[in-house]
Amino acid sequence: MNKLYPDATTALADIVADGQIIAVGGFGLCGIPEALIAALRDSGVRNLTAISNNAGVDGFGLGQLLQTRQIRKMISSYVGENKEFERQYLAGELELEFTPQGTLAEKLRAGGAGIPAFFTPTGYGTLVAAGKETREFNGKMYVMETALVADVSLVKAWKADKAGNLVYRRTARNFNPNVATAGKITVAEAEIIVETGELDPDEIHTPGIFVHRLVHNPHPEKRIEQRTTRAAKEA
Template sequence: MKKVYGSAKEALDGLLFDGMFIAAGGFGLCGIPELLIDALVENGVKDLTIASNNCGVDGFGLGKLLDTRQIKKMISSYVGENAEFMRQYLSGELELEFNPQGTLAERMRAGGAGIPGFYTKTGVGTVVAEGKELKEFDGETYVLERGIVADVSIVKAWKADESGNAIFRKTARNFNPPAAMCGKVCVMEVEEIVPTGSLDPDLIHLPGIYVHRLIQGTHEKRIEQRTVRKREAV
């Protein structure tokens, strides 16, 4: 099966339709699928539901899709540094389903593992649990959360072989693997594609069986919050 494509546009060809559900990897601006997001903007597909830890920042990452009004609903755990995200939500232009961070990651992982739902204590007694099934285990109350299965996953890895076996770096590993798992089709962008068999199997974070299409590209890697300290006098 051919997995390596020449561009983000080619890799998404035939997969996009209005009203679709997309799972997007990344944590803040770390490890986000920049090239695939740009291809979504260029395509113009609209009324999207996107599950992602956050929605980028103003004018970058998934924030670009907010600027073009292509997102109908976000399933996220953090609004954060995106003023346009907040504005659209408060004005009623954007639907928002808040999920605790760990719950969102597990919903993605569960969907990818074929698990339709699971119980967790997180959110019990809050608006997160409203309208959901509650059940008691060993004297403690738990809320039922549904696994996420997306039409398409868009994710970014550091390195992958031609079969899609992937390695992530640092914080980029937080949401990219579960996001990749839960898509019916997973499209991954990487900084480097190497020959199949050249990666140590013990270092693989995501098996290639989850990855259907793969591209290599150059990334801006913008820093969300730059924190520095003054140079100490010698």
């Protein structure tokens, strides 16, 4: 099975649609699937529910899809420095499901592992627990959280082989591995793509069985650095 596609637009063309749940890897601006996010924006799909730790910044990362009003709901743990994210939420234009960061990671991991729900002490006695089942275990109260499964997951790897085995780098491992397993269809972009068998099995973070499509996007961090520098100068 050939998982390698010529570009991000082609990789997403027949699998994204209005109203889908899209999970996106990355942490802040680190390890985000830049090419795939741009292709998703250009596809014109709307009314998306986006699962991501945050939504990038204004005009970058998922911030692009907020500006084009393609996201109807965010499931995230952090608004961050994204002014448009904040504005849309406070104006009632964007639905937001705030989730503690560790709980968000576990909800994605559970979804990928086929676990429908789990109990966590995080959020008990706060608004996070409103409307959710609570239960006592060994004298401590816990909140039941349901798993997250995405119609399409978009992830960023540092290196991949043509079978879809992925290696992440540094903090890109914070959410990308869980997002990769939680997607019904997972598309990965990678800076480096090697032949199948060239990766040491011990260095693989996401096995290729979870990855359906692969796109080569060499050294996007350089473009991030250039855009961030240019934005800072313009500000």
